[in-house]
Amino acid sequence: MIAIDIPYLLLQTIVVPLVSALIVALVGKKLGRHVGWISAASLVYTSILLILAGVKLYSTGRPILEVYTWSPIINIEFGFLADGLSLPVAFIMNLVCAACAFYSIHYIEHRIEVEYGEDRPALHAVYHAIYLLFSVGLVGVSLSTNLIELYLFVELCLIPSYLMIDLFGYIDRERIAFMYFIWNHIGASLFFIGIILAFLVTGSFLITDLSGLNGNPLAFWVCFAILVGWLIKMATFGFHVWLPYAHGEHPTSIAAIIATIVGLGNYVIVRLLIQELFESFRPFGFPLMILALVTMVYGALLTIAQDDIKRLYACSTISQTAYSLLGIGSMTLLGVTGGVFYFLSHSIGKCILFSVAGIVLAQTGLRDMRKMGGLASRMPITAILAITGSMILSAIPPLSGFPAELIMFTGIFVQGTLGDLTKLIVVMIGIFATFLTTIYTFWPVRRVFFGPLPENLKDVKEAPLSMTVPLLILVLTSFILGVYPNVFMQFFNSYANLLPLSR
Secondary structure (H helix, E strand, C coil): CCCCCCCCHHHHHHHHHHHHHHHHHHHHHHHHHHHHHHHHHHHHHHHHHHHHHHHHHHHHCCCEEEEEEEECCCCEEEEEEECCCHHHHHHHHHHHHHHHHHHHHHHHHHHHHHHHCCCCHHHHHHHHHHHHHHHHHHHHHHHECEHHHHHHHHHHHHHHHHHHHHHHCCCCHHHHHHHHHHHHHHHHHHHHHHHHHHHHHHCCCEHHHHHHHCCCCHHHHHHHHHHHHHHHHCCCCCCCCCHHHHHHHCCHHHHHHHHHHHHHHHHHHHHHHHHHCHHHHHHHHHHHHHHHHHHHHHHHHHHHCCCEHHHHHHHHHHHHHHHHHHHHHHCEHHHHHHHHHHHHHHHHHHHHHHHHHHHHHHHHCCCEHHHCCCHHHCCHHHHHHHHHHHHHHCCCCCCCHHHHHHHHHHHHHHHHHHCCHHHHHHHHHHHHHHHHHHHHHHHHHHHHHCCCCCHHHCCCCCCCHHHHHHHHHHHHHHHHHHHCCHHHHHHHHHHHCCCCCEC
């Protein structure tokens, strides 16, 4: 296979959305909702670039590294690395952003009219310019080569999230935007403290220099600060109180991206703590599994108790994100790679389901599932999307959730059989908790799309193709990964085989 050589390949995935955001801001008022096609096209382009990076990585077997000098006077450099871990993560997150960009074109027009009483062209420019910052932040976090760079991209993800809730959110949006900002900034601040502690010992912000901490007593506290900071941002049990409000009241066009940001901690934990501080992080492995298990069960029960379709999918994020933590905490080859794979599969499935909730809300004006039913006869494509999204999260073949969960639990079983009885019990409870996923994903499908159709919903129409076709592409992506998981696993394995993980 011939590798295509494109200059500044990884840098373009950051710069193109930034330039597009500037263009959108300048011409958005004149183009109105059509300006969304600019943001969508730019993200399609960067998705293609990441595919080409994957082809190059596969062909050469060597990671792609780009290093740039920020200030030659004081020798400040930043860089981007595409390897077997970062590239699949960057691609799926960019693909989710691209799908939601197309979906947003119609959705945000509806949202602006409902919230502001009329279509305001300038607000389309504001929305789509801010929206592009999500892709910059998410891809930047994935590809960063030093800790300060990574931290800045993490904070960049926080800014558009806050603005989107405040400008386009639903109930009590200003208070909830502030709540979201405070909780996530606390998590980011702890992460930053961990970075500074590491710098005091290593004298470097390079991620690869974190390994110099191993054997130093301060390494425990670096792991602790980084881990707790991300557990807050991931809304694990005890830190979860902000998520149902924030995700339930986000504009649905970006709710899937927010769910992806929540799961991003799985990648960061592997990149920083498993890769560079394995021995120092080892004592946190089993407690992390216990916390993940509690979060899985609690999040599932919280989800089942919901009647609001948006809040239901928001609460399910608490449980679903913890699945990956369970695999990562096992510190086995298959547990870690399966955990990251599951995070990416969950990002696809949750994007579909959150978007379905947005379609239902836009077409019916309802969020309460008790007032719905029988919508499959009026919205067949949306019903199919809801079913396939639920299949992904419930790990039903032939979609991506099945191989991801199978690989992850195989690795967790290795950890359980090598450990004591307590570890084996944790593994068995984890498997039992997966059955709750099937309940809380298919239960809303039954309530919304089947049964008798209420009289007031007989005139409901299917959503525009600009909202459904991008989601069908995500279904196709999940199908490909479900039938042939080696598309990603060959990258994950090439990366993880270099780590000191249990086989």
